[in-house]
Amino acid sequence: MQDKWNDQGSHVRQASPVGSETESLKLRAKANLDLLHERSARTLQFIKSRIANPTVVSDVEKKRLLCKENIQALQAQLATPILSSVLVAAGVSEADAAAQLHAEVTTSALTVQIDLTELPAAVSSAVERGKTPLVVDPSGKAATFYSYRPVTVIDGKAMALDKSMRKVPVLEVLDGARQRLVGALKTGVPVVIAMDQCVVDFANTFNDAALVASGTVTHDPSMRWFPVELLFRRAGKAIVGDAVLESLYRQADKADTAGVVSCRNKAEFYVVLLTAFEPKDFEKYLFGNDMGLLRPTSMYEFIVVNQDHFPSDNDD
Incomplete structure (x- = not known):
């Protein structure tokens, strides 16, 4: 019919x-x-x-x-x-x-299921294919793993709580995230954006376009704070472009490099997203309504960490 x-x-x-x-x-x-x-x-x-x-x-x-x-x-x-x-x-x-x-x-993302020991290989494989890894691990083991790795962790949950509970202005929250991002670029390490079990609204709140729309700042391509439209696509590889770097760095960020933008290991930079929502729930929370992560989901690769192979705290 x-x-x-x-x-x-x-x-x-x-x-x-x-x-x-x-x-x-x-x-x-x-x-x-x-x-x-x-x-x-x-x-x-x-x-x-x-x-x-x-x-x-x-x-x-x-x-x-x-x-x-x-x-x-x-x-x-x-x-x-x-x-x-x-x-x-x-x-x-x-x-x-x-x-x-x-x-x-x-609009649909590739989903792979792995053991925790396979996480580095799975992330590397996703990045090589131009996908942004979204690691799904409610156990928290992946977060612990990254806490011991040479990466910079940006606490997305803290960003959300700063705005909602502590009433910190979004501009201040984003500038704090920008400083963490610049620190990662200067030291030449990847960035992990850890969200825990929190819907961090990068799509509508924590991004440069929202700052402009709210009237907090005026549109100026030469001045960026936290450009999620670049960070969340192709594992953030576009961030290391010269023009983008210039727009992210402030004078204070260049004080120790004689006013020159410094970015080490450009080829090795990438972004990983980390959520602790259950595998059956994360898409509903992160993509089920207007809040959450940027769309389409096809720009991500969902890496679900198996939960059955973790030893119990009571195991010898």
């Missing part, structure tokens, strides 16, 4: 011109995707069964992640022509159908 409007503006229903043929196309597409899933699962199981040397696990994991991303690409290739023909037959223009399918294909 199709939705139509008559000349008087009344809503009517009409039979679809494609009918059973449309259903047949949908069933055929689903069968192809199911078969692809089954074959890929068997292949991955075979690879794992042949691996006996634990030193190659990280390489195998990278291949598995790449394989999964390739599967998603194949799914899109299989489904897009069929679904496009269905939409066009239903009266949607070819351009609108292409735009709609592109949006559907590119």
Whole structure:
């Protein structure tokens, strides 16, 4: 059935011109995707069964992640022509159908499940493919892991509490985050934005555009505070561009470098996001309404840390 409007503006229903043929196309597409899933699962199981040397696990994991991303690409290739023909037959223009399918294909994030020991390899793999890692770990073990690593941690939960509970102005909160970011760039270490079990509203509150919209500052590309539109895309790689660095650094940040912007290990810089929400809940909280993280979710890779392999506090 199709939705139509008559000349008087009344809503009517009409039979679809494609009918059973449309259903047949949908069933055929689903069968192809199911078969692809089954074959890929068997292949991955075979690879794992042949691996006996634990030193190659990280390489195998990278291949598995790449394989999964390739599967998603194949799914899109299989489904897009069929679904496009269905939409066009239903009266949607070819351009609108292409735009709609592109949006559907590119708005979902790749999700991988790992043990904690595989976290560095999984993060590295995501960054290499231009995705921003969003690590999901309600146990807090990943947060502890990063507390011992050469990284700079920006406490997103503290940012939210500073604004809501302590009534700290957003400009002051963002400038504190900017100083942490600049410190990471000067020392040449990655940035981990830790949110714990908190919906930190980077989408609407903690960003430069919100400062301009509120009238707190005027729009000036040469002066940035916490540009999440760059930090949260492609693992923050755009931050190390010369123009962006110049806009982030203040005179005080250049006092120890004779007024020159200093940024070490540009190629090694990246951003990781960390949440302690449960795997079944994090998407609802972080992306389920207007608050939370920037969209689309396709710019992230969800890295879910297994919870079954952690020893109990009572274990010897």
